[in-house]
Amino acid sequence: MLLGPDGEQIPLPLEVYETLTQIVDAMKHHRAVTVAPIDQKLTTQAAADYLGISRPTLIKLIEQKKIPCEMVDGSRHRRLVLGDLIDYQSKRSAEHRAALQSLVEDAEETGLYDVPAEDYQDAIRAARKEIAGERKAQ
Secondary structure (H helix, E strand, C coil): CEECCCCCEECCCHHHHHHHHHHHHHHHCCCCCCCCCCCCEEEHHHHHHHHCCCHHHHHHHHHCCCCCCEECCCCCCEEEEHHHHHHHHHHHHHHHHHHHHHHHHHHHHCCHHHCCHHHHHHHHHHHHHHHHHHHHHC
């Protein structure tokens, strides 16, 4: 239940309750919180700010068809849908996780985790040479 200052009570679905508790927790820790509809349209600058990239980088992503956009009628301005930005972020996060997992697997295969810390740099160099040699042999 949501309890208003006047005592009004409003029943809440579990999903809304969980979201509100996360918002309250974030605010307790002085973190910024934004609640926006998924179909909200953003300018290219607002979209770039949301993604944490420069506006020119965002424009390149749009031109490469990695992020869809809509043209504003009668102008050259573009608008991006928040849901599309969230999808792009999710895909990029998955790609980053996969790349990191690949690096971990390569390190495990070459035995980098079995090397004492003081020999670490030498082990990295040796592993890189071994990998480079394998690639040349292919």
